[in-house]
Amino acid sequence: MSATPASRADVDAGAAADVPAPVGDAVTDPGAPSDEVEVVDVPDVRVHHPSDLLGTVLSALGIALVLVLATYAHNTTSGVAEDVQGFATLLNRILFVPRLGLEMFVTLAVPLAVITELAFRRLGRQLLEGLIAAFAALVLNIAALWAIETFGSAELIIGMSIRLRGDWVVTLPGYVALLVGLLTVVGPRGRRRTVKWSWNLLWVAVGVLLITAGVSLPGLVVSFLIGRVTGLGVRYLSGVLSERAYGDSLVAGVRRAGIEPARLLRVADETTGSTADGAPELDGDQAARALTRSTDHRLYELTTRDGQELDLVVIDGDRQVVGMLSRLWRSLRMRGIEGRSVVSLRQAAERAALLAYAARAAGVRTPRLLSMAEADDSMLLVQERPDRAVPLGDLDPEQLTDEVLQEIWAQLQLAHDAGIAHRSLTSDVLLVEMVVGRPIVWLTSWEQGDVASSDLARRMDVTQLLALLALRVGAERALDSAAVVLSDEHLAAIGPLLQMITLPRLTRDEMRANKKVLADLRSALVAHLPEADVEPQQLVRFGARTVLTIVVPIVAIVFVVTSINVEEITSALSTGDWRWTLVAFALGLVTLVGAALAFVAFSPVKLPLWRATLVQTAATFVGLAAPAGIGPAALNLRMLTRRGVSTTLSAATVALVQVSQFVVTLALLLVLSIASGSGESALPISPGVLFAIGIVAALIASGLLVPKVRQWVLAKIMPTLRQTWPRLIEVLGQPWRLALAVGGNLLMTLGFIFAFDASLAAFGQEASLIQVAIVYLAGNTAGALVPTPGGMGTIELALAGALTTTTGINAGIATSVAVLFRVATYWLRIPIGWAAMRYLQKTGEL
Structure with missing residues (x-):
């Protein structure tokens, strides 16, 4: 159906062309008095400029960056300073005014000139704001100087210092921060002559100070940025004249x-x-x-x-x-x-x-x-101005007739036919009025739109309008109205876009109060077009998971690099035995057999142990793109469904495998605690950690006393319990299956524990079995809690921290042990997992 909007008889008969017609009477002089208006x-x-807030944040980040460069790029900053200060001797001979005299003149003349002009202009508030900013900058500069001298590392102190009579002296010129804070608040240099000449004089003084080796380059930049932080901060908080x-x-x-x-x-x-x-x-x-x-x-x-x-x-x-x-x-x-x-x-x-x-x-x-x-x-x-038009959000549901809905879709289709996308369709941009009993729809607010728009932008428009109408007339009726104007191909294309991220803020707020609307739209679309794909399309380049995936490994690498002590690690390696690394790798492969035994035990159909082991091996490759524990579960589910097991029964089996692993791990920890003997009957954890565990347990117990908390916990637990209970009852009726599952889980958990113990032995370190078990379980739990692929970064950090806390091993050696354990039991298995995945795909198992 062609998209032809209804016309307004008599209203737009003479407005076919958009050539602006003369409006009003003859135009008067723009400078004429407005008393009659x-x-x-x-x-x-007064307004609060967002640019001032942005400048404050960027200046603060600049201070942090300069401090980092002064610490870790000391040679670069020193080289720049030495190049500039090479003219110091020559300049001191040329200058007939002593440097200290120039500093005193600038410090006194600039504030005096600015204050005098503000006072003559009776700008008392701006004068007060400038003095506050100058004083705050000076105080903050003194605080920064004290903090660097008190808490700074040796590298940072040297980077911020100059050589004075044989000693390193930290230099943060306070008068620079003071003057920059004052001049920033007073306003741009083009507005007042005193401000312009004050900035020029300040730059001359700063240049002379730097070239004559009176200050370090990082110190000068930090003081300047401190002045900007306080000046822009005061301007934003107080506001500026509109x-x-x-x-x-x-x-x-x-x-x-x-x-x-x-x-x-x-x-x-x-x-x-x-x-x-x-x-x-x-x-x-x-x-x-x-x-x-x-x-x-x-x-x-x-x-x-x-x-x-x-x-x-x-x-x-x-x-x-x-x-x-x-x-x-x-x-x-x-x-x-x-x-x-x-x-x-x-x-x-x-x-x-x-x-x-x-x-x-x-x-x-x-x-x-x-x-x-x-x-x-x-x-x-x-x-x-739209005559007598009413926003779509203010219309009663009975006023949204089929004719109104078709007119709305027709207006959007006209824009799309011309390659124009709106990109922000809400209930406020659609206006409806009735003219001679016929609906007239206005489409307004095109500021966010695009000409020559992409296909994705136009599809997002359709998605936004469909969701907006579904909120008011229901999913089925909204989809039916779209089907009158749009082809089946265009309707099917919006299925992957039916997600919250594609909607404007106002529509998202309305959608949160009606959370089932998007799901109803997907169901209605599938009912209308059974072949339509409603699997959400990846529209976001990065989210919280992506940030964690990038940040956590970086933090882990920094932690590893900064905690390594080469001499201590070399000494530990000399007392260790590298052959234990091969033992750790072999034990890591044994864990795959243990996981396969548990899977075979709970499977409702007969599975060859060799094929099940290959699936667990392939999961090590899948783990590169999935959080810890998700890869094996997904492949197990896939293997069962490929063998004809229903999706419901397959999900129950996989859930039972995961629950059994958790239960067996806790039971093993309890047994190890009891079997460790009287000398190690108490867990080797500090009293502070035990006290924290007790507090957490008390908070959990007290939280369960609250009915809403208890209902939330049951809502999370009961679906899994209902899913696994029938399958568990069936397994309990076959004791050999239960024994095989317990044995497989024990083999897997003990394999990891002994592999970690072998990694310790590779560095010549020793720890009790219960200590090794606690460290491994802590790292494995951390990897499951933080959704990074394969637990990258989180497991290494947790293992190193737990090993140091539990056994007292040096942090550098503990980090090396954790990295070696992960290499032997995770990274080296990935190529084998890739080969297993390729083999299973060729044989049709996955």
């Missing part, structure tokens, strides 16, 4: 746009919610309030001299930083979303105008943009 507004006198267009400036801007205003009424938004006593009451119709929510821009109801009702959208420059960061984050995190270079106010306004004109040219009913103008730090967009 009624302006109802709540201007923001440069947005208000009052006369706003009226003059409207006149420059070619329109003579008679009245400007600010539409209420989230920034005008709490007004002071005596402030005007702001309102606005439903469509206007929806427009402010969808764009986050200021909106005014504009009445011209000849009585026309228009909308005035005001885009403020100080808000562009937030928009830029949000667009950058979304384009980085999501696949198929183009990155944008829109950072300036004018570029943002021009993009909004481009999308509005493109949508109108495509036949989409959207408010016609009439003119644009610039006023102060704001861009003004004058557009027509």
Whole structure:
């Protein structure tokens, strides 16, 4: 069906072309008095610039980076300083003013000049803010100096110091931090002459100070950044005078746009919610309030001299930083979303105008943009106002007839046929009005859209609209309305996109209160198109799991590198025996046989032990891409289903295997504790650790006394218990199966414990069996809790930490033992696992 929107008879008969028609009377001088214009507004006198907050954070990160470079790249920083300070002798001969005299002059002249100008201009608040920032910068600089001298490493102290009379002296010039903090708060250098010359004088003094070897380069940079942190921080907390267009400036801007205003009424938004006593009451119709929510821009109801009702959208420059960061984050995190270079106010306004004109040219009913103008730090967009339109979110469900739904889909289809994507379809951007008994749909707020958009962007539009309508009319009816306009191919393409990440924030908030809507949509789509794929598509480039996968191994590597003591490890290796490494590797292979025995024991069908062992071996390769324990479970499930076992019974068998491993491990730990004898009957753990365990146990016990907590725990446990109980009863009726399962789990757990003991012996270290068991179980538990592939990083850290805490072995040696154990029982088995996977795939077992 072709997408043809309904027309508005008599309303748009003369608006076929989008050539702006003359609006209002003859335009007057933009600088004419605005006394006759009624302006109802709540201007923001002071605003908090997001750019100031961003600058504060970046400056703080810069301080941390400089300290790291001064510590670990000492040769580089020293080389730069020496190159610069090579002119020190020559410069000291040329300068006729002593360096200390120049520093004193700058320290006194700059604050005096700035304070004097602020006082003459009666800018008392800005003067107070500058003094606060300067004092805070000086205090923070002194605190940083004390912290470096007290807690800094020898490398950091040398990196931040200069050589003075044979001694290393840490240099953080306090006057630099003080002046930078003061000048940052006062404002940009182009605004006041004293600020401009003060910055120039400061740069000259800093250059002389650096070249004459009066300060270290890292120390100078840290002091400068401390001044920026305090200055920008004070500016953000206190706010700065607004440069947005208000009052006369706003009226003059409207006149420059070619329109003579008679009245400007600010539409209420989230920034005008709490007004002071005596402030005007702001309102606005439903469509206007929806427009402010969808764009986050200021909106005014504009009445011209000849009585026309228009909308005035005001885009403020100080808000562009937030928009830029949000667009950058979304384009980085999501696949198929183009990155944008829109950072300036004018570029943002021009993009909004481009999308509005493109949508109108495509036949989409959207408010016609009439003119644009610039006023102060704001861009003004004058557009027509939708007559009597109501946002989709404010309509009653019975008002959403099939005709309305088809008109909504038709408007979106017109945009897509022209290659335009909206990318932010919410209940606020869809406006509906009735004209002569027929629905008219407006599609507004195109600022986030794309021209020449990608196929993925248009599919996401369809997904957003389908989810939005499903929230109001139900999944089946929303899908039926889409099927009238869209082909089956286009409908099937949105199945993988039915996920929360594709929806705008407003729709996600509504979806959280109706969590079954997406699932109902998937079911309705499969019922309509049985061949449709509804498996979620990977749209996010990285998430929490990806971050953990990258960060945890890096932390582990840093921990290993920083804790290794080559001399101690060499000494330990000289007393050890490398042949124990081969024993550890062999024991790691034995654990695969133990896992296979447990799997064979619980399997409802007969499995060859050799094939089951190959599956466990292949799981070591799969573990590279799955958290610890997930790889074997997935392959076990696959093997059973390939042999004709139902999915439900296969899942119950796999769950029973995992539960049995957990139970046998706990039982083994208890037996080892009892069998360790009177000399080691108490667990070799410090009293503090035992006390912490007791506190955790008490908290768990007390939490279970709360009914809601107890219900949550039962909700997590009961499904697994119901799933495994019938299969467990069947296994208990065959004692040989139970014995085989227990034996297999014992073989697997003891194999890992003895392999870890062999790794200790390879370094000439000794520990009791119970100590080795505790260390292994702690590392294995940590690997299962943190979802990194194969437990990379977490198991190594946990093993090294537990070994040091439990046995008192040196941290460097403990780390080496943990790494050797993981190499022997995990990394070296991966190539074998790859070969086993290839073999099982060729034979059709997986």
